[in-house]
Amino acid sequence: MSSIYEEKDYGHRPVLLEEVLDALDINPEGVYVDGTLGRAGHSLAILRRLTTGRLIGIDRDMTAIEAARERLEAFGERVTLVHGNFCGLGDILQGLELGGVDGMLFDLGVSSPQLDEPQRGFSYMHDAPLDMRMDAGAPLDAREVVNAWSYEELKRILREYGEERYGPQIARAIVRRREERPIERTGELAEIIRSAMPGAALREKQHPAKRSFQAIRIAVNGELEALPPMLEAAAEYLKPGGRLAVITFHSLEDRIVKRTLRELATGCTCPPEFPVCVCGKKPKLRLVTRKPVTAGAAELEENPRARSAKLRVAERTNW
Numbered sequence: 325m326s327s328i329y330e331e332k333d334y335g336h337r338p339v340l341l342e343e344v345l346d347a348l349d350i351n352p353e354g355v356y357v358d359g360t361l362g363r364a365g366h367s368l369a370i371l372r373r374l375t376t377g378r379l380i381g382i383d384r385d386m387t388a389i390e391a392a393r394e395r396l397e398a399f400g401e402r403v404t405l406v407h408g409n410f411c412g413l414g415d416i417l418q419g420l421e422l423g424g425v426d427g428m429l430f431d432l433g434v435s436s437p438q439l440d441e442p443q444r445g446f447s448y449m450h451d452a453p454l455d456m457r458m459d460a461g462a463p464l465d466a467r468e469v470v471n472a473w474s475y476e477e478l479k480r481i482l483r484e485y486g487e488e489r490y491g492p493q494i495a496r497a498i499v500r501r502r503e504e505r506p507i508e509r510t511g512e513l514a515e516i517i518r519s520a521m522p523g524a525a526l527r528e529k530q531h532p533a534k535r536s537f538q539a540i541r542i543a544v545n546g547e548l549e550a551l552p553p554m555l556e557a558a559a560e561y562l563k564p565g566g567r568l569a570v571i572t573f574h575s576l577e578d579r580i581v582k583r584t585l586r587e588l589a590t591g592c593t594c595p596p597e598f599p600v601c602v603c604g605k606k607p608k609l610r611l612v613t614r615k616p617v618t619a620g621a622a623e624l625e626e627n628p629r630a631r632s633a634k635l636r637v638a639e640r641t642n643w
Contacts, residue, residue: 337626338365339633340571343617344429345369347569347637353377354426357417359410359554364392366429371399377426378402382416384409384459384545409459411550414557424563430554433573434458434541446541448533451511456541466540470507475499485548485576486539493520494536510537538574548580555584559608562640568609573632578616585609585638606643613637 338344344366348356352375358367361383371379381396381403383389389407396403408416410430417425434446445455445466456466469478475495482491497520498507507513514533521532542548558568570585572578591607616634623630 337623338363338369339431339627339630340617340619340623340635341366341369343635344569344571345373347612347617347635348427348429348567350374351377351426355380355422355424357382357413357425357428357558359413359428359430359558360432361388361392361405362431363388364395366431367392367396367403370429371396371403374402376402378404380404380406380417380420380422380425382406382408382410382413384462386460409550410554411546413554414560417557417561422561425561425566426563427567427569428558428562429569429571430558431571432547432551432577445510446537448510448514448531448537451509454508454510454513456537456544458545462545464544466544467506467508469540469543470498470513471502481539481543482536484539485542486535486537487576488535488539490521490525491536496520513537542576548576551577551580552584555581555588559588559638559640564640564642566640567612568638568640570636572616572634572636578634578636581636582616585611585636589638607641608643609638610641611637612639 348370350356350370350373352373354374354377356370356374356377357380358364358370359382361367361381364381367379367381379399379402381392383392384407386407389405393405404420406416442450442452445452454465454467454470457464478495478498479491482488482494488494494517497516501507501516507516517533517536518526526532555568555570562568570581572581588609589607589611591605592601592603593605594601594603613636616636618635619630619633
């Protein structure tokens with residue numbers, strides 16, 4: 325293996341790393357954005373391929389920013405770290421006064437450190453206070469969602485964000501329990517969810533609380549709403565020929581990314597019967613991957629989390 329993979333000190337190999345590096349087609353003198361810094365594994369690999377180039381690392385989790393600052397310290401001023409949400413990508417890049425960017429990467433979903441720290445309240449495998457905030461300073465947390473949102477809202481997010489077919493039963497069980505006392509901890513919530521599900525569901529391979537925890541986490545962090553504005557801003561700030569790489573981990577994210585990239589790669593939207601174009605729209609992106617890139621057998625053996633990862637790539641047009 326190349327030195328890119330030698331991350332033993334952090335015990336973590338970034339998902340689809342070689343595929344991402346190939347997709348970005350890195351210019352050693354270019355400017356690159358890692359919009360979901362996490363453990364900075366992708367960022368480190370990109371920086372190792374740069375000479376005079378620069379990397380902008382963005383994350384809404386201040387813990388990730390602090391860890392990346394230490395990990396990437398050797399690269400000095402060629403690294404700029406920003407504590408922020410990628411839904412504000414346009415404002416972030418405008419504030420940095422960048423003329424354009426050669427490539428951008430967004431590795432969506434929860435980072436391993438967030439799952440590995442029980443006190444963050446992301447995992448149904450550990451008992452901890454209900455939290456699930458990617459940005460610890462954000463006002464909305466999982467405790468408020470679970471205890472204050474209506475039955476109808478809980479049912480909606482379980483259906484839309486968790487694709488949980490037992491959402492109505494789980495929402496009712498949550499409402500009944502919180503009428504007795506507030507639900508404070510992840511272990512308590514996981515047990516409520518389990519108690520609301522039929523025996524057949526409990527015999528499934530995945531944990532019964534997995535989909536519900538996903539739904540609540542997405543609601544707390546506004547994950548899906550942030551995707552279209554981020555992708556649109558990325559298309560605006562990429563230089564002609566610049567590449568955009570997005571890794572998703574569940575079907576909800578992937579559908580939004582696929583649809584938005586397709587829209588940005590579509591030019592004229594006039595009805596076909598119009599003799600000439602009157603909308604004036606030009607495609608901002610060209611789809612590099614028509615189908616998502618997935619992990620190979622070797623990576624899956626080393627990192628089972630990569631099984632659900634899908635990489636989509638697009639390139640900025642000259643328009």
